[in-house]
Amino acid sequence: MTKYHFSIQLLILFQLSSIISAIRKDIGFQQIRSCRNTVQGRYLLSDDNGHVCDALSVDPQSRCCPENGSRFSCQGCNLVSQCCNSYEFCVSCCLHPSRTQEAQVLRVKISKPSTAVSYTSVFDFCAGRCRHNSESVVHENAYLSDFHHCFSLPSNSSGANYTQLEARLGGINVVIGKQGESCDSACKSYGQSCVLNKLLVLNQCDM
Template identity: 60%
Template sequence: MDFNLNLRFKCLQLLILTLASTPYAIRKDISFLEMQICKTTVQGRYLITDNTGYVCDALSLDPKTHCCRVKKDQYSCQGCNLVSQCCNSYEYCVSCCLNPDRTHTNEILKLKIAKPVTSGTYSSLFDYCIGRCRHNSESVVHENAYLSAFHHCFAQPTNTSVAVTDQQIEGRLIGINVLVGKQGESCDTVCKTVGQSCVPSKFVLINQCEVMQKYMTCRGSCLASIGADQPAEVVEDAPRNLNPGACLYTRRPSMLSCDGSHQHTRRLCPCA
């Protein structure tokens, strides 16, 4: 009796050891798929752009993911001028801006959202694009009128250290009438003579020797100076110490203004 009981106990132990040593395949790749949730623009009445760069109408938006269900024409630049980097549609401006080949994320994330030193930076390329395409002081005249239908612009602010090519300058001057004033005139006066207004945000583009030389003689070279009347050309009959014939630009663009003038210079003015 004891022998049979001991044998059964031994067999049970052997069975347990056998089961414990038997390998079982456990799939490690089984998991719930994480649902992608998109951020979207909210400004337009008919079109929406998601943060992956697709544009669609409100009915084509997935109610669960908030992403465009129709995956067509990612990073579309429909209705955009790629030289000026301005578009006639807010949603297509955002889509075009999101193209990593056009807007470099590593540069954007270093930009300050506002001028104060304490201001923050953009958290993503999408945040930059939706903000930049909506608010652009370079697209308005006196803050209450647009220069043209292409007033949604995603170009980086012109006060950054990013180099601007001649082609980009010409593109950003689309809709701007660059005029040379008479001696002693302010840009407010110069623009009013043709029924237009001075656009102060464009001074930074024409405050360059290469641009001034296209509109002025600049026989006395191009010199850095300080004054609210620049960019400008010194008239030929000015005193010799003022460098007659020279074109003047300033390294302090914050000083430039539409009402600046000097009795011995002719201003270069952006009008619209």
């Protein structure tokens, strides 16, 4: 074998090695994105990343909403009362780390103390809390207002304190009525109007 042929073989071997190396560097496994979502509304849903989308836009494989929309949206929510007029936006708003502290919600009990278990994630808390909230109903069969999807911590949880309750009464003038007098009557006598969804806050013993 001549020196010339040996050089050609080395060159071909080097080129093949470079091609194989380049191919191996390009090969990789993309991480499969997966989401949990509310799967409740007829038209909208919220995923555990805080995105809201319509049912037709959700990815059928990952079950995630498109990321081109706003995240942690509080559309239709009252940030003082922490209540919303839409279940899906309640969940999205609740998922914002500045509004819901993971360390607090993981201590919240789901049911009565004797059979209680804790939430396993912030998404579980938000999805469950926004769906049914005893503090947003009156007489156990009617909502206090259209803003009945609430994500505030339960009043008997360790995370709820006087400061939070005081914030929920921001802008409200408290008047004292006579025994048996309705909220409307008591407020009208002072030239005010009754705000029904604040009565449960006022009637808490820890105030």
